[in-house]
Amino acid sequence: MGNTFLNLALLIIFHFSMPTFSMKLTTILTDQSALLALKDHVIHDPENVLTTNWSASAPVCNWFGVSCGSKHRRVTALNLTGLGLVGTLPPHLGNLSFLSLLRITNNSFYGRLPVQLSNLHRLKYLSFGSNYFSGEIPSWLGSLTELGGMSLYHNNFKGVIPFSLGYLSKLQILVLSENRISDLKEKFLKEDHLETTQSNHLRGMKPCVVQLDFMFQTAKLDLLEIPRRRKDKLPTQEDMIPLGTWRRFSYHELRQATDGFKDSRLLGNGSYGSVFQGILRDGTIIAVKVFKLELERAFKSFDVECDVLRNTRHRNLVKVISSCSNDLNFKALVLEFMPNGSLDKWLYSNTQYLDILQRLNIMIDVASALEYLHHGNATPVVHCDLKPNNVLLDEYMVAHLSDFGIAKLLSEEVSMIQTMTMATFGYMAPEYGVEGIVSTKGDVYSFGILLMEIITRKKPTDEMFAGERTLKSWVIESISASLNQVVDPKLLSTIGREDLKVENYALSILQVGLECCVELPNERLQMKEIVMKLKKIKEKLLRDMERVR
Known part of the structure; x- marks a missing residue:
């Protein structure tokens, strides 16, 4: 009698656990199918990253650029930045229902954004910058109520900014520069929609860094555009510190970072300066341009370069981090390091x-x-x-x-x-x-x-x-x-x-x-x-x- 009851109990448990297991398997397969659809929509993969790594025979969570939640093992982040991918976004991406970060910056995706992306209700960070997306900025983006940051810069979007974006209560970063959007300030930055104060607040909400065009920008960097070394690292408050406001460097710090300006650290020579690779104590790699002050025009060259780089900001200009000037003996610029050289x-x-x-x-x-x-x-x-x-x-x-x-x-x-x-x-x-x-x-x-x-x-x-x-x-x-x-x-x-x-x-x-x-x-x-x-x-x-x- 006892054994019969035990067997019956086990049968009931097994019976009710089957649908749960099946449902979990189905949702994982849903994520896999969505990503394989994206792979099929990519017509050029110069590094063969998706071609060789995204395989149905391997676990989705081990694929390049994919991160999964530790508990539910669903896809929570997709980061395909800078792979040179060419193609379109499939509607299937809207099935990634646990996705909180979607980042495909610096590729060559084109066409319109599929409306199915409006199903990504857990999405917190969206970055489509530096691609070739076209059409109007879709109003359905306003339904992604968890969004804290959105970057659509350097695309071919046109028309006006939908008012629905102004009611995203958690949105803190919005980058729309380098598009063909008309009447930005007049149609979007209205008192009843977005306060045009220096700090730029969404109506009654948290402060929002807005970049619409290069005549209207804040000094802060877009947290979405900080290159991420690890696919599981989300942007932090520290990432939002603008490069130009880090701190000034002393001659001693730069000398230490470049091993005494050794020839082995020399990256190149210019008309009025030499550029060295440096490594700061925290591991940050920098480029240090040391001006040849023995040349007559070197002082003016330093002043001009400081003036230009301090007053300009564009994704295709080398960023200046800081400067170092020791009266008349030493002048240098600390620049963003470019790992692929010239x-x-x-x-x-x-x-x-x-x-x-x-x-x-x-x-x-x-x-x-x-x-x-x-x-x-x-x-x-x-x-x-x-x-x-x-x-x-x-x-x-x-x-x-x-x-x-x-x-x-x-x-x-x-x-x-x-x-x-x-x-x-x-x-x-x-x-x-x-x-x-x-x-x-x-x-x-x-x-x-x-x-x-x-x-x-x-x-x-x-x-x-x-x-x-x-x-x-x-x-x-x-x-x-x-x-x-x-x-x-x-x-x-x-x-x-x-x-x-x-x-x-x-x-x-x-x-x-x-x-x-x-x-x-x-x-x-x-x-x-x-x-x-x-x-x-x-x-x-x-x-x-x-x-x-």
């Missing part, structure tokens, strides 16, 4: 390779930085020394313009000035080299040379260019004769992608470069036009990549 290193390496999409991304990054310098400031800034050595690449291969030591600040009334500043031969505009005339049009000319160099992998100072023959004239000759002779052979090696006509895109880019390099400054393009042309080329490339995948 564009020059990548272009002319025998072991590293940039495909057509990576090169186009870099060109768009540099063009965006110049557009901001020329048109995004009350005081236009002319860089004056654009070349591959001054284009630095971060860990996600995002390009950052550096070295403002000979930059010139123009006033609104004066569109050009005359100077004797020494720029780099081969890149400088004709009017700069002959008459010393500095204007934004000179940067446009230099950018055109840079475009041609990136596609041809030939420096304008190459020994093959002598006398009347220049990089520009060689490109013009080759375009009309044989394009294959001028394009970098590595770009034309499209094994497995023969249907992707890389030479057509190379030709389009070279034509933009030639339009930048016309002799008369007033006939050259503006950086705004150049950015639009390059983005159109990229959009066509993405469509073709999807077609031939």
